[in-house]
Amino acid sequence: MNHTSLARRLAGALLLIAPLAGHAARQLELSSPDRQLRVTIDTRERLSFAVSHRGTDLVLPTPIGMTLAGIGTLGEKPRLTGQQRRSVDHTVRPVVAQKSREVRDHYNVLQLDFAGGYALEVRAYDEGVAYRFRTTLPGQVTVENEQAGINLRPQDTLYWPQEKSMQSHNEHYYQALAVSDAAGKLVGVPALVQNGGVHLVFTESGLRDYPGLYLHGETAGLRAVFPKVALADTARDDRNVPVTQEAGYIARTDGKRAFPWRILGISANAGGLLLNQMPYLLAEPQELKETSWIKPGKVAWDWYNGNKLYGVPFKSGLDTRTYRHYIDFAADNRLEYIIMDEGWYKLGDLLAVKPEIDMPELMAYARQRGVGIILWVSWKTLDTQMTAALDQFARWGAAGIKVDFMQRSDQWMVNYYERVAREAAARRLLVDFHGSFKPSGLQRTWPNVLTFEGVKGLENNKWSDKQTPEHDVTLPFIRMFAGPIDYTPGAMSNAHRKDFVASFDRPMSQGTRAHQLAMYMIYESPLQMLADSPSQYRANPSSLDFIRQVPVEWDESRVLHAQLGRYVAMARRRGDTWYVGAMTGADGRDLELDLSFLGDGTYQLESMEDGPNAGVFATDVQKSSAGVTRGSRLTMRLAPGGGWAAIIRKTK
Incomplete structure (x- = not known):
C-alpha cells in the first residue's frame, strides 16, 4: 500500500x-x-x-x-x-x-x-x-x-x-x-x-x-x-x-x-x-486502497510484427493458435504478460470476439501457464460499452487493458482517463494508456495505471526513418521527466541510417542491437514491452536471455553519464543486483564505467556490448563476462548509434 x-x-x-x-x-x-x-x-x-x-x-x-x-x-x-x-x-x-x-x-x-x-x-x-x-x-x-x-x-x-x-x-x-x-x-x-x-x-x-x-x-x-x-x-x-x-x-x-x-x-x-x-x-495522493494485486512486468507484444511468426508448424495470424504460441513464449521466458492488440474483436463492439479467436480457451491456457493477458481497446468503444466490456474482461480473467487513440486532453477527456482507471481498478485490471497525453500524476492516484505512450516510440520505424539514435537519447530528459514511457523497445532487426528501410510488416530499428538492449535500463516503464516477435527473439537467444532478466521496478537509480541528445548511461539496482545501460546518438564514444556504486564484496558482470563490427553490421553484439569489485574501472565502447548493457550480480 x-x-x-x-x-x-x-x-x-x-x-x-x-x-x-x-x-x-x-x-x-x-x-x-x-x-x-x-x-x-x-x-x-x-x-x-x-x-x-x-x-x-x-x-x-x-x-x-x-x-x-x-x-x-x-x-x-x-x-x-x-x-x-x-x-x-x-x-x-x-x-x-x-x-x-x-x-x-x-x-x-x-x-x-x-x-x-x-x-x-x-x-x-x-x-x-x-x-x-x-x-x-x-x-x-x-x-x-x-x-x-x-x-x-x-x-x-x-x-x-x-x-x-x-x-x-x-x-x-x-x-x-x-x-x-x-x-x-x-x-x-x-x-x-x-x-x-x-x-x-x-x-x-x-x-x-x-x-x-x-x-x-x-x-x-x-x-x-x-x-x-x-x-x-x-x-x-x-x-x-x-x-x-x-x-x-x-x-x-x-x-x-x-x-x-x-x-x-x-x-x-x-x-x-x-x-x-x-x-x-506533486500528484494527487493515492485513492486505491487495496493494491496487492498490482503486478508490474514485461509483455510479449504482437502488433509491432503484426502477429507474423516463422519457424513454427502453422500459419500465423490473428487466431487462437498464434496467441497460444505467444503465451508459451511468455511462460518459457518468465514474462508476466502478453498483449492481444488490435484485431481480437470486431471494431465497434468489444463484446464481439473474432470467430478465429477462442477467448475463454486462451484465458484458461494463459492462467494455466501463469501468464496474464492484456486486451487492447479503442477508447470510444470502451466509453460506449464500459460497464459491459470491463465486466466481461473480468469474467474472462483478463489482467488489464490497453486503451488507445484518445488524441485529446480537454476536461472531459481528462476525466475519462480517471474514469477508466477507477472502473478498471474496481475489477482488478491494469491500464496502459496508448495514444495518450503525457503522464500528469494519474499513476500515483491510481497505481493500477502502469504506463503511458505519448512518445515517438519504436513503432514509428514501421513507417518513418526519423526514429534515430539521437531521438532515443533525447527523450529520457524531456518526455520521461513526466512519468513512465511506453516506448516499446526490443527490436532484433537493427540497421544504421544508411541501411535502414521503413517496413510495416518486417520493421527494423536504427542503431545497434546493444542500443536496443540498453533501453531496458534507461527507459522507465513498469509495463515494459518486448516489441519483436517470438521468432525473432528465439533466433537471437543471447539478447532474449539478457532482456528476460531485467526487472521493471527499481530500488535505486544513478546517472553515470548524460548529455542531452548525445548520450546517456544509468545504473539501476534491484536488491543486490545492478543493471547498467548506456546509449549514444550518431557518434561512437568510449564512456568510463566507475563501479564505486557497488557494495562491498565481489561481483560478476555479464555484458552485452557492440561487437567489433557493429559500426557496419548493427546487429553485431557480443557477450562478455568479468569479475569486478567497487574498485573496478571499465571502458564501455559504443559504436555510432550504439549501446552497452550489463547485469552485475554479487557473488560474495
Whole structure:
C-alpha cells in the first residue's frame, strides 16, 4: 500500500502572518532547501513569479492567474491577507517503484492567501519549483482561462515538441531552436529550455477535472494555452472523434479545490533531470486502497510484427493458435504478460470476439501457464460499452487493458482517463494508456495505471526513418521527466541510417542491437514491452536471455553519464543486483564505467556490448563476462548509434 513514512523532519514551524496592509508593495521570496533556487513572488499590481538559479535569472517575471466567469481574474490587483511558511522532509514509498523504492519529498513551501477566496501555493525543491492555485468559492466555477507559462530570454534554447493542434497523440521529435523562433507556434509539454548550462523542464501534475496544458510560443517566452470544453464532437470511426464545437471556457469545476501544479524541473546538468521525481511527488495522493494485486512486468507484444511468426508448424495470424504460441513464449521466458492488440474483436463492439479467436480457451491456457493477458481497446468503444466490456474482461480473467487513440486532453477527456482507471481498478485490471497525453500524476492516484505512450516510440520505424539514435537519447530528459514511457523497445532487426528501410510488416530499428538492449535500463516503464516477435527473439537467444532478466521496478537509480541528445548511461539496482545501460546518438564514444556504486564484496558482470563490427553490421553484439569489485574501472565502447548493457550480480 502506498504510504508516507513519519516525517524525518518538519522544520520551520507554521508562520501565520496577520493581514497585511492592502497598499503595501510586496515581493516575497522562497528558496530551495539547498538555497540554490530562489522564487520571487510579486503581489503588487499583478501576481507574477520569477526564478533564479545560483543568482542567475532563469525565469523572468511571468504573470499568473485565473479568469473566472462572473468573478474576474484572480491575481489582478491582489490583496494579500496572510502567508504561511513551512519546510517538509519526509519519505514516500510508491506502490510501483519507478525510479526508486523510496522517494524523498523535501521542499520549502509558501502559501499566500488573498482576499476573494483564493490562495497560491509555491514549493521550492532542490530539483525545481512548482506552484498551484487553490480556491474556496461556493458551488461551481467556470474557468474562462488560466494565465501561466514562463518568460525567458529570447536567446535561450528550446527543445521544441511541436504540435499542429491540441487534438494530438502527443508524439514528438525534439528540434532545438531559440525561444524567439518558436513565436506563434504550438508547443507540447514537457518542454525543455536551456539557459547556459542550466536545464529547465516545464510540465504539470495533479491534473484532475481540468484540461491538459499546452504552450504557445511568444517572442520572449512560452504562454499556457488549453483546449476548451467540448460542446460537440463527431465520431468519424471507432477512434477519431474530433471536437467540432467548443465552449468559451476551459473548465467548469468545483469552486473549492486545488488546481493542477505547474512544474519547473531544474538542473545544472542534464543528468539531474533523469532522477527528478517532482511530477510523482506533486500528484494527487493515492485513492486505491487495496493494491496487492498490482503486478508490474514485461509483455510479449504482437502488433509491432503484426502477429507474423516463422519457424513454427502453422500459419500465423490473428487466431487462437498464434496467441497460444505467444503465451508459451511468455511462460518459457518468465514474462508476466502478453498483449492481444488490435484485431481480437470486431471494431465497434468489444463484446464481439473474432470467430478465429477462442477467448475463454486462451484465458484458461494463459492462467494455466501463469501468464496474464492484456486486451487492447479503442477508447470510444470502451466509453460506449464500459460497464459491459470491463465486466466481461473480468469474467474472462483478463489482467488489464490497453486503451488507445484518445488524441485529446480537454476536461472531459481528462476525466475519462480517471474514469477508466477507477472502473478498471474496481475489477482488478491494469491500464496502459496508448495514444495518450503525457503522464500528469494519474499513476500515483491510481497505481493500477502502469504506463503511458505519448512518445515517438519504436513503432514509428514501421513507417518513418526519423526514429534515430539521437531521438532515443533525447527523450529520457524531456518526455520521461513526466512519468513512465511506453516506448516499446526490443527490436532484433537493427540497421544504421544508411541501411535502414521503413517496413510495416518486417520493421527494423536504427542503431545497434546493444542500443536496443540498453533501453531496458534507461527507459522507465513498469509495463515494459518486448516489441519483436517470438521468432525473432528465439533466433537471437543471447539478447532474449539478457532482456528476460531485467526487472521493471527499481530500488535505486544513478546517472553515470548524460548529455542531452548525445548520450546517456544509468545504473539501476534491484536488491543486490545492478543493471547498467548506456546509449549514444550518431557518434561512437568510449564512456568510463566507475563501479564505486557497488557494495562491498565481489561481483560478476555479464555484458552485452557492440561487437567489433557493429559500426557496419548493427546487429553485431557480443557477450562478455568479468569479475569486478567497487574498485573496478571499465571502458564501455559504443559504436555510432550504439549501446552497452550489463547485469552485475554479487557473488560474495
